Amino acid sequence: MAGYAVYRLPKEEKCTFMMQAESVPLHLESCQEFDGHSGFVIAPFVVSDDKPIVLLQPETTNIYGSVGEIPADVAEMIDKMSMLDAVSADDEASGAERKHYSHDFRNCHDRLVSGAFRKIVLARMSAETVSCEKSPFALFRQACEMYPRMFVALFSTSRSGTWLMATPEVLLEQEGDAWHTIALAGTMQLEGDALLFDVPLGNGCGSLSPDNCPAWSDKNIQEQRYVATYIKECIGRFSHDVSEAGPCTARAGNLVHLRSDFRFALEEGAGIGRLLDMLHPTPAVCGLPKKETFDFIVRNEHTPRGYYSGFAGPLDVCGRTNLYVSLRCMYIRDSRNFHLYAGGGLLQDSVEEQEWNETEAKMETMRKILNH
Template sequence: MTARALFRLPYSDTYTIVEQGSGHPEELAAYGALDGREGFVIAPFAITAAEPLLLLRPDRIETRRTTSETEVAGRARRKHGADAADRRAYAGDFARCHSQLLAGRFAKLVLARRATERMARRVDAEQLFLRACRLYPRMFVALVEAQRCGTWLFATPERLLSGTSGRWHTVALAGTQRLDGDAARFDCPPKPHAPADETIAWDGKNRREQRIVADYIADTLRPLTTGLSRSEARTVRAGNVIHLRTDFDFTLADGQGIGNVINALHPTPAVCGLPKDEARRFLTTAEHSPRSYYSGFMGPLNICNETHLYVSLRCMAIDGDSCSLYAGGGLLTDSIEEQEWLETEAKMETMRNVIGDTVTDE
């Protein structure tokens, strides 16, 4: 398998192919090893011997144009329905996590799950990438193929870290609502800076969840940066759901590298929990499905002097005719299991739309 990555930035009408001419992507032991490097990064939720941090060497870089006419025929798949065993397993995982929240051990936990879709024939991953580019103009869309990690398709709304000319940007993205009825018109057609929709209301649980993530990011960045600015939270669309988003801009303080910032931020409370290290250790044993490269991060690092690293959300692993979809949701003490399950189902629709009959968000 030739190691390569295809990616399309939000609202762009072009995508980039990054290909390594020979050998395998470099395996790195820690995020600090990314300082001063160039390539396409593929990082797991937690670095292990089985799931390493990878850096794909950019031996060939090509840019191609995507157009609104790009279309890929939908592929037949089985009628979706939650597997009873998966539903019971999620309920058990929720109970374990929720009990820890009620006991005060954690302020927040993000519970993830996996669902498998069997296709009628082998999946053409590149065509699904092009389809995702058409369906999700607001998102960062990427396809990664490498022997060490397999084949992954992402359409993610969450930026981990981006920067050019010494100025850096990250976001806090949390809180989720499904768009139904009149609200489905929000930000259609898609615009880079959609106006606020005063008809969209957020409950206390979602606002608390978003504030936890935003406060954590602000507190984490403050000792590593200068000129840190923080925006007000605003509503943004990602496919058939909306989130609350806070933007941060900053410059690295003297002596700080990008690896230090990544190590401090990842995994954020939007994909893990608080306290961070304790939550990550707990979730690796509490979740019945390993996360692998879901809720890690990926993207170009210093390619053409630009860095765009995104959290690996709304994604699936592709293996022959099998697509493993991943999604998660933030749990607080007042979380309700049925509502959290439905949130993961809504998030999985992002990839289900790509592999089956679709309803676009355009």
């Protein structure tokens, strides 16, 4: 069987299941090849022969009123179609992750201090093992219940393997002639009453710091401004009608981020492929300058990212496009073994222990699902 995707958009109840079983998904070498296509996109951080852009072109698409309405036979089919690895004994020993992160941090920070980079995102992977078996569909259902504000997707193909994501970051949305993207960067972990505020998704931003939200540091504000400036410049090459709102404080689980919203109309003849090629990867997952930091990450980051910090979602399905950056995600190796991914933006004044703790907080999004 070729593959499937099941997903739920933020603040919606309905879930969409797509299956391609009679043919092989398209494998693309560049975002520019998207023009004229539709389906479910699974794009990696860096495209390679073994990690192509995968475009599911389903023969079957079913929409359910909620995750609870997905029939048992469909849930069973999802689990059976999941491409799971035979676990080998080559995973890192406990404690090695921290050592490798420290090495990578120093390597990145040296470039920031020297002025070669203004910002770079450092990512890491954590290998997690649970005591009882977890089915991919059960994890998806749990993610939908725990994270109603996020884009939740479970997808599996022979080339990508099986991934679950619960991400807050829009890469590109479209409905009719209306286009939308966001700049999301900066992170704080909040608890209890500090999370009792709301920023309506899709309705613009409120205040930078709600009354019950701690003030943002200069580092976080600067990091988010880098991302917002880059995204606005990219869009400006394809549109002369761009509106910006924000930044505001936006929730994602027990984390908050700084978010700016951009709405625009594409100029006639401008294709989504070229726009995506320009946007991805944004400084929120890569760095500035883009080419230099991207090349540095690919050459030097300890663990290859695979489909983490790429993007995924429906492309021109029922007249809508909803592509999200693949954050807060995990690679499902088998029913007990999982690879969790997270990263954080480094600036010249970044402190290693604080950045490590930020990645730990981001991994909690998936750990809570595994430990439920």
